[in-house]
Amino acid sequence: MQSGMIIQAKIATWERDSHELYDYNTNEIINTTITTSNPCYLLRNGNELQFSQSLMLPPSTHAMKYDSKIYTLEKNIAISPVDAVDGKKLERNRYEKLWLVVNALKPANGVKGYKLAEGDVIRLGRLKFRVKELKGTPSPGLEGFSMHDMMSINDGSDELQESPSSRMFKLPCKICLSEANEIDNPLIAPCMCAGTMKYIHIKCLQQFLRSKLSSRSTDSTISFSWKKLCCDLCKKAYPYKIVINKQIIELVEIPKPPGQYIIIECLCKDKNSNKGLHVISFCNKSFVKMGRGQDCELRANDISVSRLHAVIKFDKGSFYLQDKGGKYGTLIQIKRPIILDTNLVFQCGRSLVKFNIKKQWSLIPSCFRVSYNFDSFARPYPSSHLPLLPMNTGIPLSVNDPYELLARAGLTHGLPEDYKTHNNLLFEHKQLGLNSSYEGEDDDPMDNESIEEVQMAELSDVESGNEATNRYDVSM
Numbered sequence: 001m002q003s004g005m006i007i008q009a010k011i012a013t014w015e016r017d018s019h020e021l022y023d024y025n026t027n028e029i030i031n032t033t034i035t036t037s038n039p040c041y042l043l044r045n046g047n048e049l050q051f052s053q054s055l056m057l058p059p060s061t062h063a064m065k066y067d068s069k070i071y072t073l074e075k076n077i078a079i080s081p082v083d084a085v086d087g088k089k090l091e092r093n094r095y096e097k098l099w100l101v102v103n104a105l106k107p108a109n110g111v112k113g114y115k116l117a118e119g120d121v122i123r124l125g126r127l128k129f130r131v132k133e134l135k136g137t138p139s140p141g142l143e144g145f146s147m148h149d150m151m152s153i154n155d156g157s158d159e160l161q162e163s164p165s166s167r168m169f170k171l172p173c174k175i176c177l178s179e180a181n182e183i184d185n186p187l188i189a190p191c192m193c194a195g196t197m198k199y200i201h202i203k204c205l206q207q208f209l210r211s212k213l214s215s216r217s218t219d220s221t222i223s224f225s226w227k228k229l230c231c232d233l234c235k236k237a238y239p240y241k242i243v244i245n246k247q248i249i250e251l252v253e254i255p256k257p258p259g260q261y262i263i264i265e266c267l268c269k270d271k272n273s274n275k276g277l278h279v280i281s282f283c284n285k286s287f288v289k290m291g292r293g294q295d296c297e298l299r300a301n302d303i304s305v306s307r308l309h310a311v312i313k314f315d316k317g318s319f320y321l322q323d324k325g326g327k328y329g330t331l332i333q334i335k336r337p338i339i340l341d342t343n344l345v346f347q348c349g350r351s352l353v354k355f356n357i358k359k360q361w362s363l364i365p366s367c368f369r370v371s372y373n374f375d376s377f378a379r380p381y382p383s384s385h386l387p388l389l390p391m392n393t394g395i396p397l398s399v400n401d402p403y404e405l406l407a408r409a410g411l412t413h414g415l416p417e418d419y420k421t422h423n424n425l426l427f428e429h430k431q432l433g434l435n436s437s438y439e440g441e442d443d444d445p446m447d448n449e450s451i452e453e454v455q456m457a458e459l460s461d462v463e464s465g466n467e468a469t470n471r472y473d474v475s476m
Contacts (some may be wrong), residue, residue, distance in 0.1 A: 006358045007070060007077070008035045011049050013351040019126050020096060020349040021304065021328045024103075032194040039071035041082065042348065044096060049351055066095040067348035073337055074388045077357065079346070080337035096349040099123060099331035100256070100397060102310075104321035106344035108392050111315050113322035114332055116409065117396040121267070122334035124290060124326060125304025128267040128333075130398070132277070136317035139259040139283075145199070146219045147257060147281055156430050171196055175204035187457035189207070190238060190251075191231040202242075202249060209238065209252045217378075220288060221297045222255065222279045239452035257281040262312065262319055264298070280312070291324075304328050318394065335400040338391050 013030045014022050038052040043052050044065045066082035081098035102114045116122075122129045172179045173187060174197045181187045187199040200208075207230050216223045229252070230237045241248050254263070254277060261283075266276035278298050280288050288297040293307035300309070308328035309395055312319055322329035333348055346353045386402055387409075389395050395408050 004461040006035055006037050008356040010354045011351055012261040013047050022327050022350050025327055041069050042067040068098050077340045077342045078337040097348040098334040100334055101345040101347055102330040110321050113320035115392050115394050116319040116321055117394050119396040119399040123331040124309045125328040127300050127302050129264045134264045136260050147217050147222050158203040171199050173201045173204055175200055189455040192234040220281050220285050224277045225274050243453040259283040282314040287311045333398045335398050336386050337388055
């Protein structure tokens with residue numbers, strides 16, 4: 001931190017403690033101001049926020065939580081969230097997430113709001129959404145296009161056709177009971193079932209999983225909902241994608257509209273809760289509404305979401321999130337360090353924080369002043385090698401993978417080969433996926449990965465007679 005700098009934090013705290021929400025329409029606010037001249041942590045102690053240079057909290061402060069840290073990074077004053085201290089992951093009740101208040105952002109390139117990127121986490125009230133995929137390139141000749149038409153193009157009801165060149169196995173597919181095994185539709189073992197229940201065709205599995213989805217469509221949106229997609233017998237959760245002979249195949253293919261679109265998935269606390277996915281087309285619209293109202297394209301049935309809470313606007317190939325006066329605000333989760341800009345407003349739990357940076361003035365001549373090495377204070381607060389990148393430029397705030405951030409910033413020199421090759425899979429690895437759209441950072445590690453290599457049927461194993469014939473032999 002530069003010598004002679006004072007950081008002032010103006011804090012507004014909602015007196016009511018409710019799901020780490022802040023009521024933007026209430027007068028029950030506690031206003032405080034705190035200052036620091038050194039790198040430090042921002043901590044919560046009940047209704048109060050305070051700065052602390054101590055790395056570890058004393059044992060007596062069980063109620064205190066980490067909110068953020070302020071330190072020197074690349075010769076800039078940076079702020080970042082805190083979910084680990086001294087390399088050790090904090091328990092969820094020991095820290096609060098750091099959020100960016102969208103309504104306080106100044107217009108960028110003449111457009112108000114936050115420029116969305118793949119991987120960004122949006123919060124409306126208590127509900128959270130993640131931007132799974134977006135495409136800003138328009139396609140010509142799409143006048144009158146409706147998302148209703150996409151649902152009737154392919155309903156997945158085509159019957160499986162056997163090829164004359166297909167190889168036959170003694171163990172059939174447990175769905176269609178066919179013993180055919182083709183190159184483009186092989187028999188695979190994606191779960192723990194054994195015996196005659198071991199194998200299933202890829203296309204049969206895709207049709208089975210597609211039937212588990214319930215959908216609702218309008219002219220501009222398709223919304224899918226489902227429970228945990230797993231085998232009905234052994235209960236093993238299916239991955240989002242599988243790898244066969246180094247080829248990645250989607251088990252559930254979500255229809256993607258032509259032209260510009262955005263795909264948003266709902267995040268849920270419990271892995272057993274219903275998951276949701278929204279495919280939104282901007283072919284014939286420049287914005288879509290998000291809220292609890294009947295006329296909203298993306299509807300959220302939660303009392304903490306206002307009837308018209310926010311909108312997503314498409315402008316010049318980019319998607320912007322704009323707040324429309326939601327009672328509990330429209331927020332973007334921050335998972336990487338950013339420059340401490342005085343124009344930004346942050347939310348930590350039920351508190352809003354706005355920072356001011358002031359320079360100390362002194363009548364003492366510079367030759368008599370004590371020189372402080374502020375970089376030495378930054379050492380206890382490592383950045384985990386996350387780069388300091390600009391915000392509101394299309395680089396996600398809700399991603400904390402350094403390789404992924406560099407790829408999004410266009411700085412791909414020296415990246416591992418798998419990041420270059422599978423760049424389109426970066427945001428579907430680990431937390432992103434049809435079975436993993438819950439908040440993984442708050443829970444135990446997931447039971448399944450979103451991309452999983454599966455076993456193919458082998459002719460030698462089947463003909464040797466070593467396979468069990470118990471139809472319901474299931475490994476638990």
